Amino acid sequence: MFDELRPHLVELRKRLGLSVLSVFIAFIIAFTFHNAILTWITQPLNDALTKVGRIIESQNKASWKMKSEESNSSNIPTEAASKEPSTIAAKLEKHLQDASKAADPKLATLLSEAALAAKELSSTLKGIEENATQKAKQKNFIGQITTHQVGGAFFVALKVSFFAALLGALPFILYQIWLFIAPGLYSNEKKMILPFVIGGTVMFFIGVLFAYYIVTPFGFQFLITFGSFLYTPLINIEDYVGFFTKIMLGFGLAFELPVFAYFLALLGLITDRTLIDFFKYAVVIIFLIAALLTPPDILTQLLMAAPLVILYGISILIVRMVNPAPPEEEDEDTYEDEKEERSNTQAPSTEEHP
Numbered sequence: 001m002f003d004e005l006r007p008h009l010v011e012l013r014k015r016l017g018l019s020v021l022s023v024f025i026a027f028i029i030a031f032t033f034h035n036a037i038l039t040w041i042t043q044p045l046n047d048a049l050t051k052v053g054r055i056i057e058s059q060n061k062a063s064w065k066m067k068s069e070e071s072n073s074s075n076i077p078t079e080a081a082s083k084e085p086s087t088i089a090a091k092l093e094k095h096l097q098d099a100s101k102a103a104d105p106k107l108a109t110l111l112s113e114a115a116l117a118a119k120e121l122s123s124t125l126k127g128i129e130e131n132a133t134q135k136a137k138q139k140n141f142i143g144q145i146t147t148h149q150v151g152g153a154f155f156v157a158l159k160v161s162f163f164a165a166l167l168g169a170l171p172f173i174l175y176q177i178w179l180f181i182a183p184g185l186y187s188n189e190k191k192m193i194l195p196f197v198i199g200g201t202v203m204f205f206i207g208v209l210f211a212y213y214i215v216t217p218f219g220f221q222f223l224i225t226f227g228s229f230l231y232t233p234l235i236n237i238e239d240y241v242g243f244f245t246k247i248m249l250g251f252g253l254a255f256e257l258p259v260f261a262y263f264l265a266l267l268g269l270i271t272d273r274t275l276i277d278f279f280k281y282a283v284v285i286i287f288l289i290a291a292l293l294t295p296p297d298i299l300t301q302l303l304m305a306a307p308l309v310i311l312y313g314i315s316i317l318i319v320r321m322v323n324p325a326p327p328e329e330e331d332e333d334t335y336e337d338e339k340e341e342r343s344n345t346q347a348p349s350t351e352e353h354p
Helices: 002-030 033-075 084-104 105-140 154-184 193-225 237-254 257-266 273-278 277-292 296-320 327-352
Strands: 142-148 234-236
Touching: 002 033, 002 154, 033 154, 033 193, 033 237, 033 273, 033 277, 142 237, 154 237, 193 237, 193 257, 193 296, 234 237, 237 277, 237 296, 257 296, 273 277, 273 296, 277 296
Parallel strands: 142 234
Antiparallel strands: none
């Protein structure tokens, strides 16, 4: 038995070795562009932090406006209490300048110097107020991407380069998988190499792009907003890269469902009736997979489960075109049912008239 498996093991080792070599070459190329790749990976997180910061800032402004209206509605004895110090200093400057014009020369000189001092005081107070406003905004929300390791940036560069290498080498890896399986196929089935390689690559990248442009913006914004009014999000870049690659690979593999269904139908392992009968179980499995591969929020899970259910329906149509269920089974079942009904209806008549 081992002698029969030995050629297959040798072929498998060859295909795996070529696949690993392709990933290594792609890794070297990707590592030279790791800064651009890391910028692309962290862009959804930066956008989410920016949007959450605007939301928190707008709500803080709304609450400040409500507080200011409440303070104005209260009984304040002086009008100056509701004004800013810089405004009061500017008003004092104006009054001093007006008084210096109507006074005698000596008093006018003193009043002019007092007006200049009031002007300097006004500009100083205005600068202090602007700095205080900026510090208050920064204090409300400072979302940062951090690292907790000495070589964190280097290991992150390795991770993102390896992730990019997998994506870049994916067509060649699928080609090696096909070459390993092709000897067991018929000549007409071996011609399906282009649909398998191109279709598998395209569907994987569609899943990655869907996760990047649709799932992550909603998911990251929801997760960061939750609790950001109480805690400052300091996100570890090592954890984020692992979290991001998990989502991307999960969606990429999930979108390979029509390709897998096509390949299994081509081998005659499944029919459209098999997928239709298994649909209710598939929905449960799809939601379980979505819960494992996505962040722990219902929105992201639905964004993954809904396309998978649609892809399952597309897979049924593909399998129906490639390997439909034979109609003879349906005809035989119908014939057996009609025969049984006929025998049941004729049984009482034979008992009454022996």
